[in-house]
Amino acid sequence: MRRITRRIVLSLVAVAATAAIVLTGCMVSSGGAGSLAIRFGSARALSAGESYRVDVYYGRDRFTTQTSPTPEIIVNDLPTGMATIYVAVGAGVGEAFVASRTGRIDLNIAAGDNQPDGLALSPVALDADTSAGTGAVTSVVASGGLAYAYTAAGLRSGPFGSLTDGPALPAGLTDVSLSLGRFFDGGTGSSVEQVWVNGSWTPDGEGGIIPWTGASLNLAFTDGFDLQSNWDGTREGFSILRSGAFFVNSSIADSGDGLAIFYQRNGGIGGVWTKRSEQGTVANWPWIMDQIDLSAELGSVLPAGQEPIVDFALGTNALYLVSSFTTMKISEGAIDPSNNVAAQDLFDSPYVGFAEGIPDAIVAIGLDLSPLSRVYLGTADGLWKGTTSTDSQSFFSVDGPATKVAATAGYGIRNIAVSADGKHVAFITERVGCPDSLAVIIEATGDVVTYRSMEGLPGETLNALTWLDADTLLVAGNAGLAKLDVAP
Numbered sequence: 219m220r221r222i223t224r225r226i227v228l229s230l231v232a233v234a235a236t237a238a239i240v241l242t243g244c245m246v247s248s249g250g251a252g253s254l255a256i257r258f259g260s261a262r263a264l265s266a267g268e269s270y271r272v273d274v275y276y277g278r279d280r281f282t283t284q285t286s287p288t289p290e291i292i293v294n295d296l297p298t299g300m301a302t303i304y305v306a307v308g309a310g311v312g313e314a315f316v317a318s319r320t321g322r323i324d325l326n327i328a329a330g331d332n333q334p335d336g337l338a339l340s341p342v343a344l345d346a347d348t349s350a351g352t353g354a355v356t357s358v359v360a361s362g363g364l365a366y367a368y369t370a371a372g373l374r375s376g377p378f379g380s381l382t383d384g385p386a387l388p389a390g391l392t393d394v395s396l397s398l399g400r401f402f403d404g405g406t407g408s409s410v411e412q413v414w415v416n417g418s419w420t421p422d423g424e425g426g427i428i429p430w431t432g433a434s435l436n437l438a439f440t441d442g443f444d445l446q447s448n449w450d451g452t453r454e455g456f457s458i459l460r461s462g463a464f465f466v467n468s469s470i471a472d473s474g475d476g477l478a479i480f481y482q483r484n485g486g487i488g489g490v491w492t493k494r495s496e497q498g499t500v501a502n503w504p505w506i507m508d509q510i511d512l513s514a515e516l517g518s519v520l521p522a523g524q525e526p527i528v529d530f531a532l533g534t535n536a537l538y539l540v541s542s543f544t545t546m547k548i549s550e551g552a553i554d555p556s557n558n559v560a561a562q563d564l565f566d567s568p569y570v571g572f573a574e575g576i577p578d579a580i581v582a583i584g585l586d587l588s589p590l591s592r593v594y595l596g597t598a599d600g601l602w603k604g605t606t607s608t609d610s611q612s613f614f615s616v617d618g619p620a621t622k623v624a625a626t627a628g629y630g631i632r633n634i635a636v637s638a639d640g641k642h643v644a645f646i647t648e649r650v651g652c653p654d655s656l657a658v659i660i661e662a663t664g665d666v667v668t669y670r671s672m673e674g675l676p677g678e679t680l681n682a683l684t685w686l687d688a689d690t691l692l693v694a695g696n697a698g699l700a701k702l703d704v705a706p
């Protein structure tokens with residue numbers, strides 16, 4: 219058995235405790251003595267495919283939802299007490315309902331009949347992108363003011379509201395997601411941003427990481443994988459789930475400017491360090507595939523089928539990794555072949571710094587790439603904020619450990635996205651059995667603004683967030699793509 223540090227064993231205790239917290243969810247109740255009558259008598263006529271809907275929440279839990287093609291909805295068997303009533307007109311069925319007009323009111327439900335007064339419908343805060351289709355959008359990134367999405371119809375890109383078909387994916391590609399990577403521009407020689415398509419790879423196929431530029435995919439990018447064996451020496455396929463890269467200048471890398479490329483694959487991480495002069499010879503890149511196998515390291519202590527990597531983010535000079543046992547920062551030295559860093563040595567190497575001082579298990583990470591250099595860590599009970607260190611063996615700066623954002627206590631958090639200027643932080647909140655919600659922190663005031671599914675979110679399951687610009691958030695969900703304009 220390869221060695222596992224005491225730090226990891228102790229962290230696994232926190233993971234188990236967090237699992238117990240996450241399992242609490244939407245209210246389960248046999249009902250009560252109250253009833254509610256909602257009448258949309260003065261509402262405009264419904265368009266084709268639209269319906270009326272009412273959601274009743276008690277606290278953060280949705281108790282019931284009802285939909286009707288007629289402008290009257292009666293909800294019976296409601297518990298007495300304070301409830302929040304959402305009403306909406308929208309399109310879609312069940313979990314794919316997307317509101318176009320909505321209203322809400324807090325109402326103390328009494329025994330017997332209840333009918334709210336003054337409940338009016340207004341346009342929702344989010345704009346839907348019909349060009350993305352009505353099916354699920356499972357991944358979205360933004361680059362150069364354009365949106366790039368993986369939709370039910372395949373890859374699509376363009377200005378928000380005018381997405382068009384992208385290039386066709388290789389036959390048989392699965393586990394598709396999008397990331398932002400980097401490459402050296404042949405004309406200027408500069409390191410520039412590029413959209414990468416992640417997915418499955420097999421010895422006889424194409425996939426892994428595929429750069430996407432305009433109408434074409436660079437299928438040769440991961441030819442270097444053909445030279446590698448799998449972790450156990452076989453040639454079996456694998457899937458790359460997330461990826462990214464950052465520029466390494468000559469003051470850090472003795473052999474000249476280059477790129478540090480990292481990826482998350484099923485079971486662990488990998489990557490490559492490549493010089494600027496080697497960009498055109500990708501078939502010879504020394505991809506690190508068979509050394510940092512975290513599933514082998516932790517196979518005896520993780521639940522069966524649980525991935526050791528929970529979240530993954532690339533900064534300007536390091537990979538930030540949330541795993542099932544700890545959260546760490548990994549510098550490019552870990553994937554430099556000359557350092558020969560194996561999984562059993564990774565945690566004690568000079569290329570890793572650990573996030574410490576947070577009592578709850580971390581399940582999500584978001585990076586502020588502005589000069590503020592903040593890092594946001596999501597847990598099952600709120601968001602923590604700290605400042606990253608420039609030291610390769612330290613996670614937080616000397617300014618001190620992370621502090622909890624008080625207004626986020628009680629939120630279960632995933633998919634954190636920070637605007638380019640660091641002024642806004644968006645994240646998805648979840649409770650088992652409830653629709654996902656969206657929350658946005660306005661850093662200048664500390665306010666947390668929450669949007670529930672009845673307020674224009676693209677379905678009840680949210681899949682991804684990205685900032686189109688400093689004040690425009692894209693939200694991908696099981697019923698399409700939407701954008702939220704956040705006041706600067």
